[in-house]
Amino acid sequence: MTEKPSWKVRWIARRNAVFASSRFQYWAARIPFIRSVARTRATQMFDHLVGFSYSQVLRAAVESGLLDLLAKGPVSASVVAGEIDLSEEAALRLLRATRALDLAEEAGPDGWMLGQQGAVLQADPGTQAMIRHHRLLYADLADPIDLLRRDRKEPTALSRYWSYAGALHGAAERGAETQEYSQLMAASQRFVADEVIGAFRFPGHASLLDVGGGHGEFIRRVGAAYPQMRLGLFDLPEVAEAAREPLAQSVGADRLTCHPGNFFENPIPEGYDIVSLVRILHDHDDEPAMALLRNIRGSLRPGGRLLLAEPMAAIPGAEAMGDAFFGLYLWAMGSGRPRTPDEISTMMREAGFSRTRVVPTAQPVIASCIVAHA
Numbered sequence: 001m002t003e004k005p006s007w008k009v010r011w012i013a014r015r016n017a018v019f020a021s022s023r024f025q026y027w028a029a030r031i032p033f034i035r036s037v038a039r040t041r042a043t044q045m046f047d048h049l050v051g052f053s054y055s056q057v058l059r060a061a062v063e064s065g066l067l068d069l070l071a072k073g074p075v076s077a078s079v080v081a082g083e084i085d086l087s088e089e090a091a092l093r094l095l096r097a098t099r100a101l102d103l104a105e106e107a108g109p110d111g112w113m114l115g116q117q118g119a120v121l122q123a124d125p126g127t128q129a130m131i132r133h134h135r136l137l138y139a140d141l142a143d144p145i146d147l148l149r150r151d152r153k154e155p156t157a158l159s160r161y162w163s164y165a166g167a168l169h170g171a172a173e174r175g176a177e178t179q180e181y182s183q184l185m186a187a188s189q190r191f192v193a194d195e196v197i198g199a200f201r202f203p204g205h206a207s208l209l210d211v212g213g214g215h216g217e218f219i220r221r222v223g224a225a226y227p228q229m230r231l232g233l234f235d236l237p238e239v240a241e242a243a244r245e246p247l248a249q250s251v252g253a254d255r256l257t258c259h260p261g262n263f264f265e266n267p268i269p270e271g272y273d274i275v276s277l278v279r280i281l282h283d284h285d286d287e288p289a290m291a292l293l294r295n296i297r298g299s300l301r302p303g304g305r306l307l308l309a310e311p312m313a314a315i316p317g318a319e320a321m322g323d324a325f326f327g328l329y330l331w332a333m334g335s336g337r338p339r340t341p342d343e344i345s346t347m348m349r350e351a352g353f354s355r356t357r358v359v360p361t362a363q364p365v366i367a368s369c370i371v372a373h374a
């Protein structure tokens, strides 16, 4: 005998039947108050429906150099056409599309400048790098069901291009590709570091080791905010070596140690008060992620802390970023998953940490933070 559905199941089924009825939709669009809710929902659904077109407008604006051109504006459509090698009609179509997304603004008749969102984007190489990079994700997502059915068993545009899934397991030693990836991460790291520094007060004289720290942008920013801090960077040998010289120049050689190594094969260096793990855990499936957390726990003395920062799943107000974006990005990449703060905290305690605390950040869409005590 099948179980009786719970009140919640019955309620959701009833609600969905009402929402799906064309009669309800007709009246919802006409009754005051309900009308504004209905309109918001319709706009949301439309945005989901055509989101790919919007992201391709962004891509065209970045890749063609249109944003840089508008930054020097006002420019006419014919100048834009000549500069980015389009017919005038095509240039105007693109300009109007960018205007609709607030990337461009027509300051006067045929005088085009950056719009508000355009000004922010044009000044942000990190987001522009992500927009360029996402062409790979969209190639992999062209047939999403096919991608899901392949169960991460075959190479994808994302995993192939970066050879990143290999690098994740310490297998890829293709320095140039790893370096290109690290540079992309560094461009977006500014925002993550700002979130963490704004949310977490480091003890001024503590020592900090950033594990998987790439070219050291996080260390650089924390080091600038806390000039007394001793700093360490742990990353794959080719990455740590490339970071050493420029990072020493920026933070001071006397307070920096670069540790080349593989966090799945080598012990995490001891002697640091805080270990940070920024945008690393979500790249890994549960088993290697647990191995990494245990490795870090083993390096910490009592009182030591692990500070983990990355975009997480099921964050109120940022749900789509977690499971709809990172869920599919990491699936296409072939490794990892976005996790909820609860899931991460449970893993940390399983790895031997005594207690954990979520540290609220201003922009969880960029990163959320959890601190675990050894």
Ligand SMILES: C[S@@+](CC[C@H](N)C(=O)[O-])C[C@H]1O[C@@H](n2cnc3c(N)ncnc32)[C@H](O)[C@@H]1O
Residues within 6 Å of the ligand: 167, 168, 169, 170, 178, 182, 185, 186, 189, 192, 211, 212, 213, 214, 215, 218, 234, 235, 236, 239, 261, 262, 263, 264, 277, 278, 279, 280, 283
């Ligand atoms: C997603 S990036 C994050 C970089 C940086 N933490 C940030 O947020 O910008 C992953 C970093 O982990 C490093 N990495 C990957 N596998 C590693 C391994 N097995 N051992 C050490 N570092 C590794 C990569 O070289 C890269 O710098």
